[in-house]
Amino acid sequence: xxxxxxxxxxxxxxxxxGRASKRQSSFLERHEATCDQCRQEHALTMSALSALRAxxxxxxxxxxxxxxxxxxxxxxxxxxxxxxxMPAIAGAIVASVALLAVLQILFAAPTVVxxxxxxxxALLPRTEQPEIPNFGESLTGIAPSQ
Numbered sequence: 193x194x195x196x197x198x199x200x201x202x203x204x205x206x207x208x209x210g211r212a213s214k215r216q217s218s219f220l221e222r223h224e225a226t227c228d229q230c231r232q233e234h235a236l237t238m239s240a241l242s243a244l245r246a247x248x249x250x251x252x253x254x255x256x257x258x259x260x261x262x263x264x265x266x267x268x269x270x271x272x273x274x275x276x277x278m279p280a281i282a283g284a285i286v287a288s289v290a291l292l293a294v295l296q297i298l299f300a301a302p303t304v305v306x307x308x309x310x311x312x313x314a315l316l317p318r319t320e321q322p323e324i325p326n327f328g329e330s331l332t333g334i335a336p337s338q
Contacts, residue, residue, distance in 0.1 A: 196223060196227070197223075197227060197229065197230055199219075199223075200219075200220065200223045200224075200227070200230050201230075203216045203219060203220055204220060204234070207220055
């Protein structure tokens with residue numbers, strides 16, 4: 193009897209899914225007719241299913257749901273598109289900045305070195321650096337620069 197009840201439970205699952213053969217369905221009917229425990233279990237299952245089916249509440253759709261859903265989908269698809277193309281955009285910006293820097297270097301006016309009228313470089317006035325004493329020397333022995 194116990195082995196038969198185990199088989200009944202397995203076949204019952206198939207029958208609930210609608211995959212039981214005619215032979216399995218006839219086994220279920222014969223077993224329910226002879227086994228009180230399985231018949232009671234079947235009755236409890238059917239009453240619970242009936243209660244669940246009766247308590248189903250049909251939701252009322254929100255009128256603005258569809259428009260909100262479509263708007264959100266469009267925003268998310270744009271965000272995905274931007275994040276997909278962001279590395280290419282950043283690379284294009286870096287390449288254009290590098291190209292502009294190279295063009296600036298190539299076409300910039302050369303720096304003009306001042307020359308005197310004889311064609312030599314002009315002597316620029318040079319300022320002399322004052323002498324700085326080493327560590328530990330006194331400042332009294334150094335003459336001020338003029």
